[in-house]
Amino acid sequence: HFRKIQDQDVPAVSQLAFLHQFLKVVAKDSDGKRCLVQNGLLKKMSTFALDLSYSNQALDVQIAAVQFLLEIWLLFPETITNEEEQPSRVLALLRKLCRAPDASTVMTALGGLFDLTERCLKLPSPKMQEYASKAYKMLIFSLIESISILGVKKGSTKTNAEKRVMRSRKKRQVQDDPNAEVTLLRSFIAVNMTRLLEMKTGACL
Numbered sequence: 472h473f474r475k476i477q478d479q480d481v482p483a484v485s486q487l488a489f490l491h492q493f494l495k496v497v498a499k500d501s502d503g504k505r506c507l508v509q510n511g512l513l514k515k516m517s518t519f520a521l522d523l524s525y526s527n528q529a530l531d532v533q534i535a536a537v538q539f540l541l542e543i544w545l546l547f548p549e550t551i552t553n554e555e556e557q558p559s560r561v562l563a564l565l566r567k568l569c570r571a572p573d574a575s576t577v578m579t580a581l582g583g584l585f586d587l588t589e590r591c592l593k594l595p596s597p598k599m600q601e602y603a604s605k606a607y608k609m610l611i612f613s614l615i616e617s618i619s620i621l622g623v624k625k626g627s628t629k630t631n632a633e634k635r636v637m638r639s640r641k642k643r644q645v646q647d648d649p650n651a652e653v654t655l656l657r658s659f660i661a662v663n664m665t666r667l668l669e670m671k672t673g674a675c676l
Contacts, residue, residue: 483523487523490520494516508547513547516539517543517557520536520540523536530571533564537561537583541561541587552602562609565584580613581614584606
């Protein structure tokens, strides 16, 4: 069925959105996860997303590809890190998106690095701890580079992470704050950094 979708020239973003939703549904239980790996479907989906990330430079495709590949990594960490290319490509894409000109894309990429660092920290294998360290270092450098971008952009669409921080603050305070985006960024960073450092393995970062 997936081959038929490709043959019908369905937009790449729509294909990735379908696969992303399919992955979330099937991977809800251990049986579904096992079937994806044993039948080789997980490998085919990740290869498809990897190929798209190299061949299509449109920003929306890049974002959709890295979000899908990141979801695969979060759900199948041990399987994915056995492949040398995919983890490196995911990190490279996240790094690239952290340098995007719009705040929404940058926040999405930063959120991905936070999630990846947290997921790898929870796994005891040396390889996972190594990836946690790489993701964390990339996160720190990206945060430093992104502060000015996120602080001056106006009118950007809020990500889910931003919305959660917004809801945690008093509505009037946000409206009256002339530097709301800067304040939002600081809250976003503080919440996620606290989440990482409070983990038992967070002290190794």
